[in-house]
Amino acid sequence: MRGISRNIIIISLIAIIILAGIATYLVISTQRPAPVQRVSEIKVGIIQPLSGGLSTIGKYNLWGAQFAVDEINSRGGIKSLGGAKITLVVGDSAGDPSTAAREAERLIAVENVVAIIGAYASSNTKTVSDVCERLKTPCLNGDSSSPALTRRGLQWFFRTTGDDDLFSMQHAEFLKYLNSTKPGSIRTVAILYEDSEFGSATAEAWKKYMEQAGFKVVESISFRSGTPTLDSEITRLKAANPDVLLVAGYLSDAILIQRTMKKLDFNPKAVLAQDAGYINPSYISEVGPLGYYIFSREVFNWDLFDKVPGLKDVNDRFKAKYGIDMDGSIVRNYVAVWVLYYALEEAGKKASPSDLQAFREALRDALRNIDIGKGVLPVPWDGVKFDETGQNIRAKGIIVQMMPDDGKYHTVWPKEYATRDPIFPMPRWSERS
């Protein structure tokens, strides 16, 4: 017995010593002034899902960011810092929120990056931005759309892409535009949404913005994603007889909605979807004529290459290097790095990277004051300007419509990026061949 209890005491002591050592190291490492950075290099952290189910997307996103870094460096780096080059330091979130947070800590405390870009999945971006907030490091997100991210009162978080709330607002604008082409044709809308975070947040925003725009919401119906039938739901919508149907659903729901609409001969003048299921490649390839004339929100579309200034040139060079066309996520990561670059130029005038924390603060202030106009970045936005929540208020989505001649989505709004005119109202099921 005595031997055992003595062993326990010894083991406990060793454990305490180890823990104390770790604690001390952590305290020292976060308080110790960071080693003086040679100003020939500025380290920027990027977190993406590079393993696990999202690894393909994560890899592409990283390419997009790396491509921008190479462009910036080859054009002379950060001029206000004497031509310092940007180095990307990569963290792998594996698509998991807690891993993403650990990687953020490592990049900030060990790698001494000046800022972090990431982290694709909204759940991952949430934890990464929390760590950045705690360790006072700017966090720039280019590719997550949950409205909740910019509603947490964070001081160090910035998002360049639009969120689902902004996109819903633009839906209302788009409907007003459609209404102007055929005055008086849209008075009522109905909402059909899946009942998890994505659908509910979208539905809430829709209600708000549609009513503001003067459209009456005559029916709002939720369903559980993956439900085996939507017969009653669509029957109710048909009974409500709205001019426009707004839909937020995932992949399986999108197919079922279209099939049930046809079966029940439900004919709104337009169907407007909040991307998700409606832009999934597998939906686009399987839905066939059932999906014609449907409008969806997008951040990007294949036909933008000739419409957005500079995009085709960037894409051609990107494709030559990596062998694939850019998509919405790749472009948004490419753009995030460029936005950070403009902020770095400004921060370099006010602080020196040799005092890391002062430089991070200067970088945060530069992001707060950034003002990028239209046409500078190869995206269909009005530019970049952050509000007090860190949301880019100049971001924009586009509206695409699946056209009956080729079964592809074409950009129909905003006007300046449109490659086709919207087909409105869409033909009734009975009028289609």
Next chain:
Amino acid sequence: MALSTETIIAQVIVDGILNGCLYAIIAIGLAMIWGVVEIINFAHGEFLMIAAFLSYLLYIYLGLDPILSIPLAFITTFALGYLVQKTIINRILNAPFLSQIFATFALVLIIRNGFFVSFGPDIRVITTWYSEAVIDIYGVRISLVKLLIALMAVAFTLILQLFLTKTYLGTAIRAIAQDRVAAQLMGVDIEKVYAIAFGLGAGLAGIGGAMLASFYYIFPEMGIPFTLIAFISVVLGGFGNILGPAIGAVIVGLTQGLGAIILTPSMKDIVVYLVFLALLLVKPTGIFSR
């Protein structure tokens, strides 16, 4: 173009009954396994999914009509069920209840993830000339293929009933369901009958899957909602005879539809469970219990 209330109610009732008939075939299969082999088969929806994929592959590679693939789907899933019973379930018949549950649950994970690896998470759709054909009766719109499937479901149920009452094997299955020991004493080869019963149960899920393939979407997790509905139907109707779960399934289909219309659609599953609980309070062993 407003709909009259009568049309709405008629539409929902028709859809509810047609959906219920499809649920019935799947539920009878589950009841077969539950009532005869006395094992709770979580992998029921996986047999459905395998059959749907089989229909899809036959359609893509051989151009076979999904309706014509129903017998093939039945034979394939029957064989799979027979094998599962022979190789796995028969070994754990006397094992603790938890082991039995985990065995079928393991089967779920193996099959489902196997399909995820082979086919990916994408959905697949078969579009035939009749996938979207509709009969319009005074504004009530009836999907042709769902009507056909409902009629087939009724026919299969009758055939199964005849098989269970008129053949030696069917009688043996019923005998085992009633009293395992007595049937064994009468010389029934219990392991063989079990394998056939499990095969039948899986085969019925397979029929359901092949039926779904012609108008639903196909992907590795498609069995989940149908398994859940089948469980509720079986508990509702009891598994004393095959009519019980069938009626239970139609009740579920109708309740879903009417609940969505009378209350709100988001409540439709809740209504099903409330009806389910209410009926259980009245008849704890199911409506048509022995």
